[in-house]
Amino acid sequence: MEVENTFKQWKKQCLNKIDFSKKGSVDEDITNIVSVLNDSEKYFTTSSCSGRIIVIDGVSDCLDVQKQNCSWLFVTHQKCQKTDLVTALERSCGDVIFKFEPFILHVQCRQLGDAQLLHSVAVESGFRNSGITVGKKGKIIMAVRSTHCLEVPLSRKGQVLVSSDYIEFLVEVANQKMIENLRRIERFFECLQSAMHHEDLHCTSSEAVKEKSVYKRRRKRTQDSPVEACQSSNDATLSDEDNGLQNGMDLFT
Template sequence: MDRSAEFRRWKAQCLSKVDLSRKGSVDEDVAEIVQLLNGREQFFTTSSCSGRIILLDESINGFEVKKQNCCWLLVTHKPCIKDDLMVALKNANGDAVLKFEPLVLHVQCRQLEDAQILHSVAIESGFRNSGITVGKRGKTMLAVRSTHGLEVPLSHRGKLMVTEDYIDFLLKIANQKMEENKKRIERFYNCLQQALERQTITKSHPKEKINKKNNSYSHKKKRNLEKAHGKCITEENDKERENDDDTVINATVFPEDY
């Protein structure tokens, strides 16, 4: 089985699986990007999160956080409301941590060239922590990530360790990051559309690209011939002056490509 056929089979298998994420569906703000990528033969998404503000109640054993014992007190993919956060904090028995996590998108790509196109789009859109991984049998994945996250502890063993004014301050920052994240997602979608359109045009009209190169070569060749012809005329005039009794010394400077 060739690589393209294998990729199509793998894509069909992955997209037919049940969504096992906590939410069970694709987030609204990233749905268009997921649909656009999955609609192209050279891509498919394996996981995504549009970005979220979460409050976790973490169990601590020494300095190690046991992630399996975390309790999700609050999660929202929209700007967070203070009243909702304060109600959630009352249910914290361990160490409550407020987090903002920006967009995460994992995309399997048919070949490295496809991943490089997406990587350029991600970087251009502001997701500068994105990276490409090439695994076994040439499987290529792009992870779209950003660095503008936030993680702040609020309580210890159920006791609130910060003031409400500080919580107001943190929520303002978290919500600003959420808005910036949404703008980057919109830029990513727009840039992705343009990049895929350019790719389609290039593949659909390869002869035009060749003709443009040939036309460019022809014009350059014509200019060089005209320059060379002008040089010959000048040299002939110089020879005529050398045979003239009233010789005039004339220095002509030509470009280096003569």
């Protein structure tokens, strides 16, 4: 109970915090995923990005660029065009890097079993670099990650290092990666819904069987004599222990 209350407190604090990301809100392509997880009693999201194509101006000697805070020359969570990169390069006098970063999601989980379920969903959806970490205070974090990234330098101290044809080629590659990224996000959402629905059905079925079993035992006790009722109660206790052992064995089959 204490662990559950602590998890609820962590969830409340996290979801009530101000979003300090550059965008300031959840990306449109993953709002459904974030909503499903945050509506669950077992999870809440701590950070997320649907995937993006960005042009970054690195270390620069150009004071105008630094003053204008233009280290991010271009960013989109959808496909990009060649003109986007060309315009970004024209605005830079530093070291420009072109990047594609796939979908990433960090989720805090109530129990390790919940994290393992989410990890299975992620791997099944193509995010095979996903993993689980457990902090010193018992925080269980499940990270959904992928490896199909892209990072290419475009200029050095304001001098463009690549041709126009190569820029066009990079745009095609990045856009293909974005398309695949969105496909994996869709698969993740479908697998997540299926897994959570199956888990809910399993819990409901277990509770129904338990309630039915208790009802039968109580009915039998009222019909038996005091001695028989006592014996029936002992048998029921043993039966519960056997069921517990059987359930425990099922975990390892």
